[in-house]
Amino acid sequence: MLSVQNLSITFTMYDRGLAQKQLTAITQLDLDVQAGEVVAVVGASGSGKSLLAHAILGILPDNAQVSGQMRFKGEPLTPNRSRDLRGKSIALIPQSIGYLDPLMQVGRQVERTAKLGGLPRPAARTAVDRTFDRYGLGSIVKRLYPFQLSGGMARRVLVSTAVVSPVELVIADEPTPGLHPDVVTETLNHLRELASEGKGVILITHDIEAALQIADRVAVFYAGTTIEIAHAQDFPNGKIRHPYTIALWRSLPQNDFIPVPGSQPSPDALPDGCLFSDRCPWVTPNAASIALRFYRFVALQ
Numbered sequence: 001m002l003s004v005q006n007l008s009i010t011f012t013m014y015d016r017g018l019a020q021k022q023l024t025a026i027t028q029l030d031l032d033v034q035a036g037e038v039v040a041v042v043g044a045s046g047s048g049k050s051l052l053a054h055a056i057l058g059i060l061p062d063n064a065q066v067s068g069q070m071r072f073k074g075e076p077l078t079p080n081r082s083r084d085l086r087g088k089s090i091a092l093i094p095q096s097i098g099y100l101d102p103l104m105q106v107g108r109q110v111e112r113t114a115k116l117g118g119l120p121r122p123a124a125r126t127a128v129d130r131t132f133d134r135y136g137l138g139s140i141v142k143r144l145y146p147f148q149l150s151g152g153m154a155r156r157v158l159v160s161t162a163v164v165s166p167v168e169l170v171i172a173d174e175p176t177p178g179l180h181p182d183v184v185t186e187t188l189n190h191l192r193e194l195a196s197e198g199k200g201v202i203l204i205t206h207d208i209e210a211a212l213q214i215a216d217r218v219a220v221f222y223a224g225t226t227i228e229i230a231h232a233q234d235f236p237n238g239k240i241r242h243p244y245t246i247a248l249w250r251s252l253p254q255n256d257f258i259p260v261p262g263s264q265p266s267p268d269a270l271p272d273g274c275l276f277s278d279r280c281p282w283v284t285p286n287a288a289s290i291a292l293r294f295y296r297f298v299a300l301q
Contacts, residue, residue, distance in 0.1 A: 001035045001072065001168065001200040002031070002077075002202075003031075004029065004030060004032065004052070004068070005068060006028045006029075006068040006069065007030070007066070007070065008026055008027050008028060008066070008067045009026040009060065009066055009224075010022050010025070010064070010065045010067075011023045011025060011061075011064055011065075012063045024267055025224050025267050026051055026052070027223075027225050027270075029068075029225050031052065031202075031226060033202055035199065035200050036196070036200070037201070038201040038203055039200075039201070039218075040203045040208075040211035040215035040219070040232075041205070041218075042205055042208050042211055042219070042221070043206075043221035043222055044264050046223075046264060047222055047224065049221055050174075050204060052204075053171045053173050053202070056070065056082065057082055057092060058077075058081075073168075087165060087167075088166075089166075089168045089169065090171070091165065091167040092162065092171045093171065095177070097149075097154040099158070100146040102146050102147060104145070106144055106145070108142075109157075109161065110128050110131065111124050111128045113161045114127045117164070117165030117167075127164050135156040141153065151183055152182075152183040152186060155179065155186075158175075163194060168200065169202070170194055170199055170202070172201065172202065172203050172204065174204055174205055175191075175203075176188070176205065177206070177207075185213075188203075188210060192214040195214075208248060209252060211232075212232050212236075216232060217230065217232065218231075220242065222244050222275055223265050223267070223276075224267060225275060227242045227244055227275070228240065228242040228244075230245065235249055244260075244279075247260040260279065
C-alpha cells in the first residue's frame with residue numbers, strides 16, 4: 001500500500017543574520033505498510049517519526065526539500081497527489097485533542113471532515129451517525145463541545161474524524177500519551193480494528209510496550225533514519241538485532257530497566273558511519289561504516 005525508500009528531508013534555515021544553512025533531519029529512511037497491518041514507528045523525540053507522517057500527508061513547510069521515493073498503491077506520492085488523497089484515502093489521527101476546534105460542536109466537526117472527504121451532506125450526516133455509534137458515542141455527543149468530553153470520548157472523536165471517510169491508510173501520531181490505561185487500551189483496539197478491516201495503519205509512538213499490543217511490525221527510527229524493522233514477536237523472543245533496539249527493549253522496567261548512556265546526535269552533528277556508534281557498546285574503530293551498511297540491509301528484511 002505504502003512504500004517509502006531512501007527518504008531524506010532537508011530544511012533551509014537561517015543561521016546568523018541572513019546567512020542560511022541546510023539541516024538534514026531525515027536521511028535515507030525506509031518504511032513500507034501493507035493493507036491489513038499495523039506498523040508501529042518508535043524512537044526518541046527528534047528521530048523523524050512525525051516528519052515522516054507530514055511528508056506522507058504533504059504538509060511539510062515550504063523550506064523543506066524532499067528526496068527519495070514515496071509510493072501509495074503503486075503510484076508516486078507527489079505533493080499534488082498527497083493533497084488530493086489527504087482526508088480521502090490517507091487520514092491522520094493527531095496526537096492531541098487540542099486539534100479539535102473548541103468553538104464547534106464535535107458532530108459538526110466530524111461532519112465537516114466527511115464533506116471535505118468528498119461525501120455530500122446527507123451521506124456525511126449518515127456517516128457521522130454510523131461512526132459515532134460504532135465508537136459508542138451517543139447522539140447527544142454530537143451536540144457537545146470538546147471541553148464537555150472526557151479524555152476517552154475526545155480520543156474517540158479524533159478517531160472518528162479519521163475514519164468517517166473511506167480512507168485506506170490511517171496515520172496515528174502519538175495517540176496515547178497521558179491517557180488512562182483503559183483509554184490507551186481502547187484507542188489501540190480501535191487501531192487494530194481498522195487494520196482488521198483491511199486498512200493500513202501507521203502507529204507513531206514512544207511506547208514500545210503499547211505498540212507491541214497491536215503491531216504486526218515495528219520500525220525503529222534513530223537520528224532520522226530506519227535502523228531496524230522487526231516483527232512484533234521478535235522483541236519478546238530475543239530476535240531483535242540492532243544494539244539500539246536491544247537497548248530500548250532493555251530500558252523498560254520489566255526488562256532490566258537499564259538506561260542508554262548518551263543522547264541522540266543532533267542532525268547537524270551526526271557521526272560518520274553508524275549513527276549509533278558513539279553510544280554503542282559493540283563499536284570498534286573499523287566497524288562503524290560496516291555496521292551502517294549491515295543494519296540498513298537488515299532493516300529492510
